Amino acid sequence: MVQELVQDQISADLKENKTSRLPLTPPATVEKKRTDEKEYVSKVSPKKLLPQLKKNNRKPRLKYRPEAFSIFHLTDYLDGLGGDKDADFVRYALKHSKRIITVAGAGISVAAGIPDFRSKTGLFKSLAGKNLNGPVSGKDLFDFNQVYSCDEMSIKFNGMITSLHKLAQESESTEFHFMLNEIAGEGRLQRLYTQNIDGLDTRLTHLNTKIPLDKPAPMTVQLHGSVNHVECNMCSMIDKLNPSIFKCHSEDTTNNTQVVPTCSQCEEYETVRMVAGLRSKGVGKLRPRVVLYNEMHPEGDIIGEITSHDIKKKPDCLIVVGTSLQIPGVKQLCKQFAQTIRARKGIVLYLNKDPPSQSLLDALGWVDLVVLGDCQDVPKLF
Incomplete structure (x- = not known):
């Protein structure tokens, strides 16, 4: 009897708990109420948003492409003499291209008062003269074999x-x-x-470079070095160029200047070695960090690696500006980029005051538009 009463009481308690206790979590069929904060959160679908962003960043369709090797006279256009479609083509290339490669020459610095090399008023003409061995062309002052052939040529250099x-x-x-x-x-x-050695480009915020050139590659690659630096031919020390250490006139004796100055770092090393009783290794010579004709390019290998990397990145526009491309290596560089960009239906522009020779166009293989005029007028198109 007692056992039956206990069993009845337990059953009653269980029945009461089932009716009075709420479940720990609501059933799946119960809809949770949204808080006021969640009601204001907009429903965003990443799958729908991503294509929309890509659409907004998409390059607009090119509506006009001139015949290959066409010529656009920039000055005539700015004077109101037509060429609207070609002007729009240049605008499109500069405003909408995503991966632009630019190969620049001395022509982009002429407006700053720095002479170019091969024009009628360029350095090759203005530097021509004579020395003890006969006539000297301006080009000789950029030839490694000539510059250091004698003291007289070194002084001119x-x-x-x-x-x-x-x-x-x-x-x-x-x-x-x-x-x-x-x-x-x-x-x-x-x-x-850039083929320029003046450094007018690399002083700007986004056109930085590295001296010496190193990877990851900087925005600007100086193909021919810089007139603003010197380098020791022995210890490879690089320093800013100090004009006072160079003998520029045959009668110049200030500060014990030498025709080819010695390296202060090498001299310091020699002093330490002498005190330590070690044998002498010699003292190097300082020379401007400019690549001359008839010398091996000290950074040729890394420039080749950067070029190969840029080609793999699939550039969509090449701008060759202010240069007649007389340096074989630079001409070959432009040819490689032009071929890659043409294969991807990109744009190749050649900007210069003087028209290119047929041999130059043949060497490049492809140019969409030859823009004749002062490159400083190009920003006026915008």
């Missing part, structure tokens, strides 16, 4: 370098430099390969 250094320090970057800097700031300039 020193004078030319220090003059260019002074001019570069006093000059300002041009409108075309600033345009390239702006494109780089937008993330659309893949690389600037």
Whole structure:
């Protein structure tokens, strides 16, 4: 009897608990109420948003492409003499291309007061003269075999370098430099390969470089070095160029200047070695960090690696500006980029004051538009 009463009481308690206790979590069929904060959260679908972002960042369709190797006279257009479609084509290339490769020459710095090399008023003409061995062309002052062949030629070379250094320090970057800097700031300039040694480009915010050249590659690759630096031919020390250490005139005796100055770091090492009783290794010579004719390019290998990397990145626009491409290596560089960009239906522009020779066009293999005129007028198209 007692057991039956206990069992009845337990059953009653269980029945009461089932009716009075709520479950720990609501059943799946019960809809949770949204808080006020969640009601204001917009429903965003990433799958729908991503294509929309891509659509907004998509390059607009190119509506007009001139016949290959067509010529556009920029000055005539700015004077109101037609060429609207070609002008729109140039605008499209500069505004909408995503991975622009630019190969620049001395022509982009002429407006800053720095002479080019091969024009009628260029350095090759103005530096021509004579020495004890006969006539000297301006080109000889950029030839490694000539520059250090005798003291007289070295003195002329020193004078030319220090003059260019002074001019570069006093000059300002041009409108075309600033345009390239702006494109780089937008993330659309893949690389600037410059033949210029003045450094007017690399002083701008987004056109930085590395001296010596190193990876990861900087935005600007100086193909021919810089007039603003010197390097020791023995210990490879790099320093800023100090004009006072170079003998620029045959009668120059200030500060015990030497025709080819010695390296202070090597001299310091020699002093330490002498005190330590070690044998002498010699003292190196300082020379401007400029690549001359008839010498091995000290950074040729790494430039080749950067070029190969840029080609694999699939650039969509090549701008060759302010250069007649007389240097075989630079001409080959442009040809490789032109072939890659043409294969991807990109745009190849050649900008210069003087029309290119047929042999140059044949060497490049493809140019969409030859823009004749001052490159400083290109920003006026915008």
